[in-house]
Each structure stands twice: as C-alpha cells, then as structure tokens.
Amino acid sequence: MLYLVGLGLSDETDITVKGLEVVKKASRVYLEAYTSILLVDQPVLEAYYGRPVILADREMVESNSEEILRDAQTEDVAFLVVGDPFGATTHTDLVLRARELQIPVRTVPNASIMSGIGAAGLQLYNFGQTVSMVFFTDTWRPSSFYDRVKENRHIGLHTLVLLDIKVKEQSMENLMRGRKIFEPPRYMTVGQCAAQMLEVEEDRQEGVYGPDSLAIGAARVGGKEEKFVAGTLKELCEQDEVLGSPLHSLVLLGRRTHELEHDYVREFAVNKETWDKIWKDEYGKQH
C-alpha cells in the first residue's frame, strides 16, 4: 500500500493520529521536501517518529518514482506531504504510476493552506481560484496570475496567492558546470509579493487592483506564532518585519464580503481608519 500522508502546516504534532500510526508501521518513509516546508526540520521529525525519514526531492519524485514505489504491492510505503497530499500541489502523477503497478493507494488528509487560510477571517465559500506567485527575475516575470485574479475580482471573489519557495536550487553557473552546489533556501515574503503584484498592475494597467486594494498578509498559518496583517497592498509592501519568518501567503480581497468578516479582519489592520474607510467605500456592498 502507498500511503499519502498529510503533515499539516506547522510542526511535528500536526500529523493526525491515523497518519502517525502509518508512519510508525511503514517499511519506508519519504518526505516530499520541495513544494512546501514545515516549520521544523527533518531531524525533529525523525526524533518524533523514532525512525529515519528519506528526503524526496523533485528529481526523485519526478524521475525515480520506481524507487519510492518499490515493493509497495506487498509492503507499506509512507509518502509524507506538508499540508494535505492533494492540497497546493497534487501528487496525481505518483498515484497514476502506483495504479499502473497495481499498488493500492490510501490518503490520510490534513490541513492545507487552502482551507487553513480561513483562520484569517474571510469565508472560504467566497474564494475564487488560487494563484501562485514566483520570484521575478530580470527576464522572467510571468503574469498569468493577473488574468486569474481579474476573473476572481470580476465576480467579487477573494484570491489566495501562494508564494514561491526556492529549495535546493542551483545557480545558473553551477547548473551549467554540473556542480551540485545549492543556493540557500529562499521564501517569498508578503512584501515581495505585494510589490510584484503592483508592478504587474503598473505594466498591464487593467485596473484589476491597485495600491489601495485591501489584502491580508498571513505568516505561519496554523502555528503557535501564526500572524495576520491586514491592509492595502501598498501598506503590505512594508510589513515583512511585523509578519516575521516564513511561510507567508497573501489574500487579495474580493468585493463580496460580509459585515462579520469586516469585524473579524479589522483586528489585524495596520491602520484601522484606512481599513474602515476603504472597506466602506469599495467592499461589502453586496449585502
């Protein structure tokens, strides 16, 4: 059996009791370690589980899945995924390959950022499609997210923006020379995301949002040190110190809001007066 086990969002104790039982009994335990991270490191997990954990990087999952699936027809293999196994990144491909090999698959669900973001106080019902924001470079500034935000905003929906993480990346030089030297991990902040969003609006000029659009910056959702900061996109460009360490996410508000959401989120506002004024003028008119 291949078990896809969600680890939740924060630390080693966010695994479910059911998931922990699977981890303790499996023949081999892999940790998918390139699409998201927990706030604790591999040795903490290994101590907590009382057994070794094999790190599975992108190369292993995408090109060497036979090793992960080896003998899973008769043994139990646990594949651990931060968040929910089918959350922000699906592992559809691994399951399809397991099916081809007649390996039964079972999922142990857990919290995903796509539901955990509800703790920011906005109704999950009113979120549209989710988008991702990558680190822009001089030559690569993909703005397809903008079209999707536009669609969401057009019908009044909130947009969850998932922020890029760079783990085990090689510099172009090291890559070309075949040197397995990796850059330090980088995690996009809410400030970087807000700034990139404003840059793209500046380029595209379609008025999808602007410096005064309301948004919520979220850090370490689901953890003890969870932190939310609400404000305009312009204000959120400058709140990284308040938000603190990774992981960050951002929610751009849609117009379809409820008075309760206003009251709830106001608590997190950088500037409550600005928040109230813009909310009153631009949001919450559908109720």
Next chain:
Amino acid sequence: MLYLVGLGLSDETDITVKGLEVVKKASRVYLEAYTSILLVDQPVLEAYYGRPVILADREMVESNSEEILRDAQTEDVAFLVVGDPFGATTHTDLVLRARELQIPVRTVPNASIMSGIGAAGLQLYNFGQTVSMVFFTDTWRPSSFYDRVKENRHIGLHTLVLLDIKVKEQSMENLMRGRKIFEPPRYMTVGQCAAQMLEVEEDRQEGVYGPDSLAIGAARVGGKEEKFVAGTLKELCEQDEVLGSPLHSLVLLGRRTHELEHDYVREFAVNKETWDKIWKDEYGKQH
C-alpha cells in the same frame, strides 16, 4: 484559552496529535454537532478521549455562547469542529465574542472537505467559489447556487457543492406546539443533489449545465471507505447505491482541465466511453 480544534473528516483518529493533547487537558470539551458529522458517534469519541464531551447544538452556539466561553480567560476550553474550524462553516461569531471577553483564541487546523475533495483528482487551484445545496420543499427551492455555478462555469472553474444535512430538526407541527421531538437525521445524497440541479436548470434555462455535464460524486472523503463516482449529472442521479452511506459531496467540472485530471478521474467513471467522449468534446480545451 479557547481552542478551536478541527477533527478532520472521518473518524476519531483523524484528530491531530496537537489537537488530542488539547482535548485531554482542557477543562471542558464541546463538540459542534449541527453543521457536519464524523462517521463515528459521540460515545466513540468519548471513549477515545477518555473523557466526557458536551454536544453543542445550534441553539447553544448561537444563543448560549457565554456558557461555552465561561472562565476561558483562565481555563482551557476546547470547541471541537468536524473538518477544519474555519472550513465549510466559520465560527467567526464565537471568536468575536471571545475577543470581547478578552479570551485568547487558538486554532488547531485539520482537513476540510474544501481541501480534502482534492482526492477526487481535480486540481484544487481550479476550483471557484463553493456552493451549498439544501433540501428543496414544495415552497422553498432556493436557486442562488445556480448564479454562483454560472459564474464559476463562465471562467472554466470547478464547483464544489456541499450537501445539506438535517440534524435535530423539528417538524413544523412539533415546532409550533413547542414539543422537543426531533426528526431522524437526513443527509442529502449525490443523486438528490444532481436531480435538484437539473430541476433548477430546467426552470432557469440559462444553459449553465445540463444532463450531460460532467461531475464527480464523492462519499466519505478521507475515510477508509472513501468512494468517488464520475459521470454525467444524469448518470449521477442513479448512483446513490454505489456511493453508499453519508456524507456525500458533488463536484461539477469546469472546462479548465488538465490531461492528468482526465486520466485520474476516468478510473471512477460510470461509463468510461461516455466520459472520454464528453471530456474530449467539451472539456480540456484550454490546454
């Protein structure tokens, strides 16, 4: 401290290790028992936790929250919610009242149907807003869901439809006579939902979807007996026996699909030929 603890989707072992620690230590433990249910009953939870659990019905949560929040300034109170505390139903109001009383609040997230539905094989990125379907009566047939599905379909997004549950409901007669006699619980099935959707399309005639639109019926998501059936809305009207016992949910597909999703979901199709043909003609054209 008020702890909002998610229980996940299926049985007593879906609680996180962190959540279980909270439950074991809290002064009082409430179980919110009217917006969703686990697949196990209260006595199973009490035996598992080794302590009594107080059932909190809608009346208690909405009108008697002082009792739930009593002394939570100095004691720990655990409020258990099926799924994620901020998933399908938010408990925003309870948190706002806790804030007024200077009670600190902490959330222990867990799987929600809004992320768990990813196990059906569709990318969560491409879901639009979520809608609810209530049991229609002769006089009450709300169709606001139709407008929201229309918005989602217009931009090619999938729609998760959450199905009505009726727990601790009184008949009109018993309600008017003030008799605390409750009807047996009712859980909407995928078949009932698909039929009601087709009725509304028949009334509204806006062509938002039709008998041949593709959808996925889901039962007991996240549980050992999890079951998915994919087919046209017309086909799904007749699949309740295959899907089995509650809880059910339904996903109406949007056009924005990926070949991997086709391959993954096809496994669940009532009729693979029909599935392939309609998919080819109507879906997956954006890639």
